[in-house]
Amino acid sequence: MSSSKRNRRPKGPAAPRGYRGSRRKRRRLWALWGLIGLGILIFAAIQLRVWLVSRPYRLESAEQAPKAQAIVILGAKVEESGAVSPALRDRLDQGLALYRQGLAPQILVTGDGENLVRNETEAMEAYLLERDVPPQGIVKDPRGLNTYASLYRAKHKYGFDSVLIVTQEYHLGRSLYLGRRLGLDCWGIGVPDAVFKPVNIPYNYTREALARVKAFLNADLQRLEVSLEE
DSSP: OOHHHHHOOOOOOOOOHHHHHHHHHHHHHHHHHHHHHHHHHHHHHHHHHHHHHHGGGEESSGGGOOOOSEEEEEOOOBOTTSOBOHHHHHHHHHHHHHHHTTSOSOEEEESBOOOSSSOHHHHHHHHHHHTTOOGGGEEEETBOOSHHHHHHHHHHTTOOSEEEEEEEHHHHHHHHHHHHHTTOEEEEEEEOGGGSOGGGHHHHHHHHHHHHHHHHIIIIIIOOOOOOOO
């Protein structure tokens, strides 16, 4: 008998076809759970990064605010009548208080100025003019269509290097994170979220958590450039 025949192991019974299929399904299921787990870890890491970058620059009160070149008031909803919404009014009132304390010589109002019915920057400018802010004290950016664009243009179009950012508490961390990643020396004062209905608060925070992922992609991975046209 040849050595090859002596060393050949007898074949065992073949695994049932259904068993082989179930093993493949389990492997695929484990791979799926692994991808889900990795996604959760990445999501959590981004939330932590935004929090760590922004935390040192969140101010508890206006008394802690340093002087800056401008106060940036980020846009929010405007009613169909053209009146500012309660959330936007709170931002404007806080920015106005900082301006009256002499913390910056100018206020940058930035938001969606392309909507003919609900023009954010027009409404914000009118609100401040009615409260005796001189026209030369207001800089209007009608193409700050999102937080990233607003802060990018604040630095690269309007030439501000140091700013105080005013927005709601839930939105402040991402705003400061983006400002810092874009090279702004920025500090932030959060307006309380109390103006929102309790039922809307979980939605706002969930939406904001997802928006932080987009902010990380734009600022850290893509290093997105924004148009500087009027």
